[in-house]
Structure formats: structure tokens, C-alpha cells
Amino acid sequence: MKEGEETQWEYALTKDNWPFAPYKVHKHFTVSLSKDDSGEYQCLLRHKLSYDVKTSNIFSLTVSGEAPKATLLSGSTNIPVGGRVTLTCSVAGSAGWTYHWSRRTPGSDETLPVRDGDENGVMSISQGGTYWCRGGRGNPVFYTHASDEVTIQITFSNKVSVTLQTSWPHIFSGETITVRCEIQGGRDAEWEYEWRTSWSTTHRTNDDYWSTRASESHGEGYMCRGRHRRDPYSSTEWSKGLKVTVSREAPKATLLSGSTNIPVGGRVTLTCSVAGSAGWTYHWSRRTPGSDETLPVRDGDENGVMSISQGGTYWCRGGRGNPVFYTHASDGVTIQITFSNKVSVTLQTSWPHIFSGETITVRCEIQGGGDAEWEYEWRTSWSTTHQTNDDYWSTRASESHSEGYMCRGRHRRDPYSSTEWSKGLKVTVSPQPKAQLSADKRTIPAGGRVTLTCSVDPSSGWKYDWAVVTLQPDWTEIYRGERISVSCEIQGGDTEWTYEWRTPSSHTPPSYSEYRISSVTLSHSGSYRCRGRSDYSFTEWSDEIRLTVSSDKPRASLTADTTVIPAGGRVTLTCSVDPSSGWKYDWYRDNKLSEPLNTRDADFHTTGQISVSQGGVYSCRGGRGDPVYYTEKSQEVTVSGPESSSFPVLLIVGLVCGIVLIIVLLLCGFRKSTGESLIIKNL
CATH class of the missing domain: 2.60.40.10 (Immunoglobulins)
Known part of the structure; x- marks a missing residue:
């Protein structure tokens, strides 16, 4: 605004029609703005003498909250030796900027200014480095944020x-x-x-x-x-x-041997290779006898061939590079040193005929090997190799095992030194035979015996064992809830047996000689058989014993030879439980079930009979076993006392009347002597 001499006026600023800067004599205002200072500004002029006020036009001002960031662009980031590249710096959305350039020195984080106050924002360079720029304007200078860095490479x-x-x-x-x-x-x-x-x-x-x-x-x-x-x-x-x-996968070395068996003093050649690749050297190892310890034999062998005369398990692997990269180890190759001693197998039984399931013993004989310490290996067509410290082997024969038994000796101090395998010993193995049992009689005479004969044909060398099943107690009929034991007895041998049972019940029977049933049920009815087993031998199954279990509890039966006790006599009572045995009986009178009769109350005869001399209502019941199993109580039997007689009664009445008459006569004599009258009333 131009209104006369400047000394006559004062200046102020308003923002959005509100005072912003007070009046002062200078027309220039320097303020620090924030984002909240955006708005419409106006200048006020006031005359110092007249106080006339004039207003300027309105000026809209937008204040951003964040300083802008400069942008640096490069025509290329790689230039040949002697070439140049143009860098351009700009600040988008605003004007009035000058540009300031910087470059990082090689090998450090130190930054050097290249050019300041450049107005066009363009610079041509020929030197490699990391460049950036920023804009500045105003006084004091307000700077933008620095641009992203641009690295210029000089390319050879x-x-x-x-x-x-x-x-x-x-x-x-x-x-x-x-x-x-x-x-x-x-x-x-x-x-x-x-x-x-x-x-x-x-x-x-x-x-x-x-x-x-x-x-x-x-x-x-x-x-x-x-x-x-x-x-x-x-x-x-x-x-x-x-x-x-x-x-993907490291290769596996391959180890080949000219032979795996060499005679004493001989040699064999081992060859190690890695298929499909080159550059390998070879590393050899051997397991020491009697342990898992592995010892290196040779390292860095380039041709992969080694000649050996020592038995053992060998393997190899390839290695190349620095540090050494190894292949997977080869499969082991076992080299055996073979002795020339002749070896044979013999059967150690006195009978030539062998049956399936029978245990046989074979022996390995090494001619001229008596001074050596041997352990023995056995081989058959049906099993893997078996080892023993002794020169014999006991095994269970089978019909499929007839092809042959072979053996060889291995030196105990060097397990890689052994004899050749013997020839196979063939053994004839037949199906398991059945023993034949006969008796000279079918019925045992009173006080006599029956002779049983057991035989196996057509072979020899047999000992005979008998399996017999017995029932304890030996009652023919058992009632539900009773306790019993079924026993298996092996007769004719002193072998330690385990026992097998065949029973009608789904319950698993024991493996010992006694099969105890604490409370029988209907499912226990049926036949019971057993046999003995020792290692690989068995007895025949025993003859069966049948067990019958009744579901209903039995009732005792009570009878009397008479129901009236004769004068001076007794009545015999008989208690029984049919059709079974083993019972003992309890007797009761007048329903006193808690007080069974004893010897003071009755005469006890054979089991199931008593004699009584006292009338009453009698009953009984049976009991057997431990704990006692009781029957139902019997029916009641009433026994009357001795019969009546008139002679003793009349005798007693006569005696009483005679005594009364004598007393009356005496009283009459007494009354006469005293003069008193006597009145006799009917008695």
C-alpha cells in the first residue's frame, strides 16, 4: 500500500478478520508459521495523527504441516570412464527454491557439498559417488528434506x-x-x-x-x-x-572284492569307486575283531585299489575338496581267513528215527583242531546262522528241517578266521507219533489191580509219562456256587512240567497242575482234559473227566422208622441228599435252626442217622466242602411221646383215696372225745 510518507503510518496484520500482528512503524513482518496458521491475511494502515485506517487486499496463505522432500533423478547410474551423467533435483508442488548438492567421499561416511544455490536444479557430473540434494528458500533459509541417494558408478x-x-x-x-x-x-x-x-x-x-x-x-x-x-x-x-x-544326495562308494574267503597266507584285492564322478581320493577302514571299533587302514589313496592278507570287515568312502567332502561309506565287505581243517556234523542220539517236535543235538567235529579255541556257527536251509560256544547245538526238529545241518569253526581270538562249512547232515523227521495204551483188564477186581502198557512203534528210546485228571472232591454231581479243584497229575517222570487244559468254560485255565474254581456255574459243566509240556515235548492228552453242575440247590430228605416213640424206646431218623455224596448233616428240633442237636439230645449213628427219645418236630439239612455249602432244609417230621396205660393211674388213685380215708377216721375219733360234731362234705 502506498499512502503518502511512510513515517505517518503504522502497520498491523489480521488473520481471518482477527488481529494477528500488532501495529508497528515497519511494514515488514517476520513470523514463524505452523500448520494452524493457514488462513486469509490482510494488512491494516493506521494514520498516526488522524487514526484513519485503510485495508489491503486479502491474501490466502496455506501452511503445510511437514517440510517437503526433494526428488533426485539420474539419466543413468552407470557411466563409462570419461563419460558424464545429468542429475536433476526438484521440489514438487511449490516454487522459489534454490538447490544444494552433496556427495559422499569414497571409503567413509563424510559428506562434502558440491554446489549451493543452484536455481535450475540441474547438474552434470563425471565422477562416481553417492549424491543427494535438497531445496532451500527464504531468509533465514528453510530447507526441504534431503532427497533419496543416487549412486553413480564408473564402469570399466x-x-x-x-x-x-x-x-x-x-x-x-x-x-x-x-x-x-x-x-x-x-x-x-x-x-x-x-x-x-x-x-x-x-x-x-x-x-x-x-x-x-x-x-x-x-x-x-x-x-x-x-x-x-x-x-x-x-x-x-x-x-x-x-x-x-x-x-541332491551325496554319492555312495562301492567296494568290490575279488573273493571274500582266502586261505591262510593268501591275499585278496579290494577296489573302491564312486560312479558318475571324478576327483576322489579313497579312505579305507577296518573293524577290529571282537568289537565295534573302527580303525583307518589307509587315507588319500588315489587309485582306489588295496591288496590285503588280513581278515576283517572292510569298507571305504571317497573324499575330495578342501575341506574334504566325503561320500557315504560303502557297504561292508567281510574277508574271512579259511583254515584247511576238515569239518563234519554228527547226530548225538542213539535212535535213528526223529519225530517232529523232538529236541535233537548235533555235534561239530573239527579234525586236527584240538589246540585251537573255537566258537561254532550252524547253518540250515530254514533258519539264519546260529552261534554256540560249545561244539554241540540242541534244537527242535520239524518235518521241514530234514535237508541238512552244517557247521564251521571260528577262531575265538579272531572272528574273521574260520574253517570251511561242513557238508550237510540230513536227518529224517517224521510226524509226531501217538502213544498206544492198553490194559490187561477193563475192570479192577476187589483188592486187585489192572496193568496198563504204553508203547510207541516203530521206534525206541522212549520214556513214558501219564497225564491223569482228578476231581477234588470227587463228587459226581456239583451244585452251582460250590468250590471244587480239578488236578492234573503226570505219572511216570520227574520232569518239571507246565500244564495245558481243555475245559468247557470260556475262563482262561492256569498253566499249573491245579485248576481251582471258587464258585462253579452252569458254564463249568462238561469234560476236562490236561497234558504236560516241558520245553518242546508233550504228554498225550489225559482221558476226560466230566463235571455236571446243577442249577437248583438240593433239598435234604428226612424219614423216620416210626413217628411214635414206644415206651422206653427210641425213633430212628434218616437224612439224605440224592443223587450225590460227601454230605454231613445238621439236625434241628422244633424249628430251632440256630441250635442244632448234639450228643445230649440224640444218639448219632452213621452219617445221616440219629436216634431220639424225645417227641418234637424234627428237620435236617446237608453240608459239604470248605467253605461249607448247605442244602435246603428238609421237610419236617413230627415225633410223638410214649403211649398211655390205665394200671399205673388206678394204682395212684387208690393210694390217694386210702390215705384220705385214714385221715377221716382219725378226725372222727378226735371229735367224739371232745363232744364236737363233724360235718363231712362231698369231696
């Missing part, structure tokens, strides 16, 4: 290639490989090297090689470039990628 024209530093093209996962970066024409420069792969970040080395562990996923390519050691922004182009074939 030297051709670069990667080579694999191994003599074998096939690489295995886990193997350490070395690649080399070759820069043509770059020998006079001092380089450091950068390596790049498709699976990892950039890796740097001071030397022109890089050793890394190969993986199946690492076959896509290895690339490298050289960077000038004095100027890290000067480098070569990246090489082309070197592809490497990497197999």
Missing part, C-alpha cells in the same frame, strides 16, 4: 568371467566349491570383488576367488565384478552367470 570396460576351480564337473549338495573371478586386462589395478547369486545377497572378497557350500538350489549361476579398491564407485560390469550342476 574390462571383460569379466567366472570359472569353477575344480577338475570335476559334477557337484554334490553340501560339497564346498571354489569359483574364481577373472578380469581381462585388469592385473595392474587393485581390485576387490563382489559376488552375486540368485539365492543370496551380494558377497564381497578381497581375493579373486570365493569358496561356498553347494546346494541343489544353487545351480542357477554365479556372477562377479571387480571394484577399484581406491574408488569404490568404480567397477567393472557384472560377469555372465556360471551354471553349476548340483545333485
Whole structure:
């Protein structure tokens, strides 16, 4: 505003029609603005003398909350030696900026200004480095945020290639490989090297090689470039990628032997190889006799061939590279030193005929081997090798085991030294025979005996064992809830037996001689058989014994020879339980079930009979076993006392009347002497 001389006016600012800056004599206002200061501003002029006020036009001002960020663009980030590139700096959405340029010095974090106050924001450079810029305006200068960095590389024209530093093209996962970066024409420069792969970040080395562990996923390519050691922004182009074939699994070595059996003093050649790859050296190992300890025999053998004269289990593996990468170990090859002693197998029984299930013993005889300490190996067509410390072997015969038994001796101090296998001993094995039992009589005479004869034809050498089943107690009929025992007795031998049972019940029977049933049920009815087993031999099954279990509790039966007790006599009572045995009886009178009769109450005769001389209502019941199993109480029997007689009664009445008459006569005589009258009333 121009209104006369400036000295006659005062100036103030309003914001949104509200005072913002008070009146002062200067027309310039310097304020620090924030985002809240956005709005419409107006200048007020007030005359110092007249106090006339004039207003300016309205000025809209927008204040951003955050300082802007400069943007730096580059035509290219790689320029050849002697070339140039143009950098452009700008601040979007605002004006009035000048530009300030900076560059990081090589090998440090120090930043140097390149140019300040550049108004057009464009700079042409020929020097490599990391550049950035920022805008500034006003007084004091207000700066934008610095731009993102742009790294300019100076690229040498030297051709670069990667080579694999191994003599074998096939690489295995886990193997350490070395690649080399070759820069043509770059020998006079001092380089450091950068390596790049498709699976990892950039890796740097001071030397022109890089050793890394190969993986199946690492076959896509290895690339490298050289960077000038004095100027890290000067480098070569990246090489082309070197592809490497990497197999997933380490290979397995193969060990071959010309023979696995050599005579004493002989030699055998072992050959180790790794198929499909090269560059291997071979490492040999041998297991020491009598332990699992492994000792190295030879390391770093290049031809993979070794001649040996010592028995043992050998294996090998290949190794190559630094550090050494090993293959999987080969399968073991066992080399046996063979003695020339003749070996034979003999059967150690006195009978030529063998039956299935029978235990036989074979013996290994080594001619001329008496001074050696042997252990013995046995081989058959139906089983794996069996070893014994003694020269005999006991085994169970089977019909399929007739083909042959072979043996050989192995030196106890050197398990890799042995004789040849003997010829096979053939043994005839027949199905298990059945014993024949006969008796000279079928019925045992009173006080006599029956002779039983057991035989096995047509063979010899037998001892006979008899299996017999007995019932304890030996009652023919059992009632539900009673306790019994079924016993198996092996007669004719002193062998320690285990026992097998055949029973009608689903309950699992024991493996010992007594089968106890604490409370029988209907399911226990049926036949019982047993047999004895010892190692691989059995007795025949015993004859069966049948057990009958009744479901209803039995009732005792009570009878009397008469129901009236004769004068001076007794009545005989008989209690019974049919059709079974083993009962003892309890007797009761007048329903006193808690007080059974004893010898003071009755005469006890044979089991089930008593004699009584006292009338009453009698009953009985049977009991047997331990704990006692009781029957139901019998029916009641009433016994009357002795019969009546008139003679004793009349005698007693006559005596009483005679005595009364005598007393009356005496009284009459007494009354007459005293003069008193006597009145006799009817008695």
C-alpha cells in the first residue's frame, strides 16, 4: 500500500478478520508459521495523527504441516570412464527454491557439498559417488528434506568371467566349491570383488576367488565384478552367470572284492569307486575283531585299489575338496581267513528215527583242531546262522528241517578266521507219533489191580509219562456256587512240567497242575482234559473227566422208622441228599435252626442217622466242602411221646383215696372225745 510518507503510518496484520500482528512503524513482518496458521491475511494502515485506517487486499496463505522432500533423478547410474551423467533435483508442488548438492567421499561416511544455490536444479557430473540434494528458500533459509541417494558408478570396460576351480564337473549338495573371478586386462589395478547369486545377497572378497557350500538350489549361476579398491564407485560390469550342476544326495562308494574267503597266507584285492564322478581320493577302514571299533587302514589313496592278507570287515568312502567332502561309506565287505581243517556234523542220539517236535543235538567235529579255541556257527536251509560256544547245538526238529545241518569253526581270538562249512547232515523227521495204551483188564477186581502198557512203534528210546485228571472232591454231581479243584497229575517222570487244559468254560485255565474254581456255574459243566509240556515235548492228552453242575440247590430228605416213640424206646431218623455224596448233616428240633442237636439230645449213628427219645418236630439239612455249602432244609417230621396205660393211674388213685380215708377216721375219733360234731362234705 502506498499512502503518502511512510513515517505517518503504522502497520498491523489480521488473520481471518482477527488481529494477528500488532501495529508497528515497519511494514515488514517476520513470523514463524505452523500448520494452524493457514488462513486469509490482510494488512491494516493506521494514520498516526488522524487514526484513519485503510485495508489491503486479502491474501490466502496455506501452511503445510511437514517440510517437503526433494526428488533426485539420474539419466543413468552407470557411466563409462570419461563419460558424464545429468542429475536433476526438484521440489514438487511449490516454487522459489534454490538447490544444494552433496556427495559422499569414497571409503567413509563424510559428506562434502558440491554446489549451493543452484536455481535450475540441474547438474552434470563425471565422477562416481553417492549424491543427494535438497531445496532451500527464504531468509533465514528453510530447507526441504534431503532427497533419496543416487549412486553413480564408473564402469570399466574390462571383460569379466567366472570359472569353477575344480577338475570335476559334477557337484554334490553340501560339497564346498571354489569359483574364481577373472578380469581381462585388469592385473595392474587393485581390485576387490563382489559376488552375486540368485539365492543370496551380494558377497564381497578381497581375493579373486570365493569358496561356498553347494546346494541343489544353487545351480542357477554365479556372477562377479571387480571394484577399484581406491574408488569404490568404480567397477567393472557384472560377469555372465556360471551354471553349476548340483545333485541332491551325496554319492555312495562301492567296494568290490575279488573273493571274500582266502586261505591262510593268501591275499585278496579290494577296489573302491564312486560312479558318475571324478576327483576322489579313497579312505579305507577296518573293524577290529571282537568289537565295534573302527580303525583307518589307509587315507588319500588315489587309485582306489588295496591288496590285503588280513581278515576283517572292510569298507571305504571317497573324499575330495578342501575341506574334504566325503561320500557315504560303502557297504561292508567281510574277508574271512579259511583254515584247511576238515569239518563234519554228527547226530548225538542213539535212535535213528526223529519225530517232529523232538529236541535233537548235533555235534561239530573239527579234525586236527584240538589246540585251537573255537566258537561254532550252524547253518540250515530254514533258519539264519546260529552261534554256540560249545561244539554241540540242541534244537527242535520239524518235518521241514530234514535237508541238512552244517557247521564251521571260528577262531575265538579272531572272528574273521574260520574253517570251511561242513557238508550237510540230513536227518529224517517224521510226524509226531501217538502213544498206544492198553490194559490187561477193563475192570479192577476187589483188592486187585489192572496193568496198563504204553508203547510207541516203530521206534525206541522212549520214556513214558501219564497225564491223569482228578476231581477234588470227587463228587459226581456239583451244585452251582460250590468250590471244587480239578488236578492234573503226570505219572511216570520227574520232569518239571507246565500244564495245558481243555475245559468247557470260556475262563482262561492256569498253566499249573491245579485248576481251582471258587464258585462253579452252569458254564463249568462238561469234560476236562490236561497234558504236560516241558520245553518242546508233550504228554498225550489225559482221558476226560466230566463235571455236571446243577442249577437248583438240593433239598435234604428226612424219614423216620416210626413217628411214635414206644415206651422206653427210641425213633430212628434218616437224612439224605440224592443223587450225590460227601454230605454231613445238621439236625434241628422244633424249628430251632440256630441250635442244632448234639450228643445230649440224640444218639448219632452213621452219617445221616440219629436216634431220639424225645417227641418234637424234627428237620435236617446237608453240608459239604470248605467253605461249607448247605442244602435246603428238609421237610419236617413230627415225633410223638410214649403211649398211655390205665394200671399205673388206678394204682395212684387208690393210694390217694386210702390215705384220705385214714385221715377221716382219725378226725372222727378226735371229735367224739371232745363232744364236737363233724360235718363231712362231698369231696
